[in-house]
Amino acid sequence: MIRYSKILGTGGYLPDEVRTNEHISETVDTSDSWIFERTGIKSRRIAAPHESAASMAETAARQTLEAANCDPNDIDLIIVATGTPEYVYPSTACLLQHRLGIKNAAAFDIQAACSGSIYALSIVDQFIKSGAAKKALVVGTEICSRIVDWTDRGTCILFGDGAGALLLGASDEAGVLSTHIHADGEFEDLLYCRNLQTATLETQEEAGFINMRGNEVFKVAVNTLGRIVDETLEANNMAQEEIDWLVPHQANIRIIMATAKKLKMSMDQVVVTLENQGNTSSASVLLAFNEAVRDGRIKRGQVVLLEAFGAGFTWGSALIKY
Ligand code: UT7
Numbered sequence: 512m513i514r515y516s517k518i519l520g521t522g523g524y525l526p527d528e529v530r531t532n533e534h535i536s537e538t539v540d541t542s543d544s545w546i547f548e549r550t551g552i553k554s555r556r557i558a559a560p561h562e563s564a565a566s567m568a569e570t571a572a573r574q575t576l577e578a579a580n581c582d583p584n585d586i587d588l589i590i591v592a593t594g595t596p597e598y599v600y601p602s603t604a605c606l607l608q609h610r611l612g613i614k615n616a617a618a619f620d621i622q623a624a625c626s627g628s629i630y631a632l633s634i635v636d637q638f639i640k641s642g643a644a645k646k647a648l649v650v651g652t653e654i655c656s657r658i659v660d661w662t663d664r665g666t667c668i669l670f671g672d673g674a675g676a677l678l679l680g681a682s683d684e685a686g687v688l689s690t691h692i693h694a695d696g697e698f699e700d701l702l703y704c705r706n707l708q709t710a711t712l713e714t715q716e717e718a719g720f721i722n723m724r725g726n727e728v729f730k731v732a733v734n735t736l737g738r739i740v741d742e743t744l745e746a747n748n749m750a751q752e753e754i755d756w757l758v759p760h761q762a763n764i765r766i767i768m769a770t771a772k773k774l775k776m777s778m779d780q781v782v783v784t785l786e787n788q789g790n791t792s793s794a795s796v797l798l799a800f801n802e803a804v805r806d807g808r809i810k811r812g813q814v815v816l817l818e819a820f821g822a823g824f825t826w827g828s829a830l831i832k833y
Contacts, residue, residue, distance in 0.1 A: 516639035516679040517686030518833060519646070520579025523801040524570040524674045525788065528557040530656075532668070539664040546668045551764025555671030555789030557656045563597045565606035567674035568652040571797075572611060575676040581646065583611045586678075588638055588647035589618040592627025592793035594822075595654045596620060599708060603652065617644075624702075625760050625821025626692070627651055627793030628675065632817070632829050633690035639681050650676040651793035658704050660720040669762070670721070671789030675797025685832040688814075689746050691739060692827035701727050702822040732762065732820045733769045739818055740773055743828045749814075751775050754830075756809055760819035761785035761795040770818065782808065792821065809833055 531554040532543035546552055558567065568591055576583055591604040598606075604618035623630040628651035638644040655670035679687070702723045710718035736759075744751065751774050759767045761784055771781045782803040784795070791798060796817050803809040811833055818828040 514640050514642065515682050515684065515686040516636045517682035517684060518677055518831065519581065519680045520575045520678040521797070521801040521804045522571045522574030522578060522676045523798045524567045524574070525556045525798070526558040526562060526567070526672050528559065529554050530557045535668055539662060539667060541664045541668060550669060551783070551785055552668065552789050553786050556673055558654045558672040562654070564593045564595050564603045564652040564654055565597060565610060567654070567672070568603060568607045568650045568676070569610040571652065571674040571676040572607060572648055572650055575648065575678045579678045581678055583613045584615065586613055586646050586648050587616050588635065588644040589613070589616055590631040590634055590647065590649055591620045592623065592631045592651045593620060593653055594622060594624055594627070594704065594792055595658055607650065623793070623821065623825040624823055625762065625790070625792045625795065626819040626823070626825040626827045627821070628797045629690070629817060629819045629827035629829055630692050630825065632677065632687070633692050633827060635679050636687045636690050639679060646678065646680045648676060648678055649797070650674060651795070651797045653792040653794045655790070655792055658719060658721055665725050666721045666723050669790045671791050673788060673791040673794045673798050675794045675801050677797060677800070688830040688832055689743065690827065690829045691742055691746065692825070693739070694823050694825045696823060698731065698824045700724070701731070702824070704822070729763065729766065731824060732766050735824070735826050736766065736770045736818055736820055737773045739826055739828045740770060740816070743816060743830050747830055749830070753814055754816050755780065755813035756803065756815045757781045758796055758800045758803065758815055758817045760821070761788065761799060762790045762820070795819070
């Protein structure tokens with residue numbers, strides 16, 4: 512019998528502070544209309560000083576466990592995707608394991624920038640299908656506001672904070688149908704955040720902040736996401752019309768619209784959260800998925816395409832029967 516990994520529950524967390532485009536316009540040379548027209552973003556959430564990637568992950572994970580009615584000690588694998596961990600080590604996944612009171616699980620972080628949650632989902636799917644794990648938690652958690660240069664109008668308008676989570680379990684019923692992950696390190700210079708701890712005298716000035724050549728990233732993102740849509744449909748021998756929902760990474764509404772157009776999908780079938788969340792990097796797809804499950808848009812049995820693109824470059828997709 513084929514084993515699938517199936518989504519048993521979802522959760523999310525957004526910090527309380529809302530930072531609007533107007534707020535940002537007070538300190539850098541930009542405007543609400545420019546930001547909204549070029550990105551689709553109106554506001555983003557900002558974590559409070561006492562919050563961390565792990566604390567936000569905990570709230571999202573607890574909500575997920577509650578939705579799935581799952582005892583934390585039934586979890587045998589935790590994968591956290593984050594580019595903004597509190598520590599170099601231990602991993603955020605280990606901190607989360609402790610916060611949840613789980614004693615007997617493997618826990619590790621993965622780093623694939625904005626594609627992190629798709630990478631984590633893909634790894635979990637392999638673990639579950641092979642029988643190496645029965646229940647696994649995937650979390651994407653980011654405090655992007657702490658690695659944003661708030662004087663750089665090319666990046667500070669884009670990012671926000673939050674955490675999203677999924678619980679996956681072994682099932683004989685169809686769940687994750689396929690995952691596809693890719694990388695191309697050639698584009699290091701277009702989007703990076705240099706590690707503050709390992710920076711040298713020459714590099715320390717830019718270290719710790721997101722650096723991006725936005726327009727060039729934009730073009731590669733649109734082309735690459737178009738290709739991964741084709742790859743996913745072909746791998747599943749599926750036609751565009753069979754997809755009920757697109758849950759894209761929330762970087763820019765124009766990138767999302769290009770992918771929807773490629774799939775000939777109406778924007779009514781696309782889950783968009785970036786207007787009030789901005790780009791929450793590895794949390795964005797999971798937050799969007801959680802929102803649409805909780806408000807009843809995504810229903811059991813429907814086919815959902817998740818996709819993401821980020822620094823590396825990394826990119827990936829997952830086709831899921833929810
Ligand atoms: O999640 C990881 C992947 N990241 C992405 O996918 C981000 C992809 N990139 C983008 O979303 C877009 O490239 C941006 C929103 C970052 C920028 O939009 P754009 O349409 O590509 O603008 P641009 O960089 O080509 O800049 C156009 C003009 C420039 O002025 P000049 O040279 O034409 O006079 C910029 O200096 O807009 C100017 N500009 C701004 N003006 C007002 C750039 N940022 C701003 C700003 N406010 N915040």
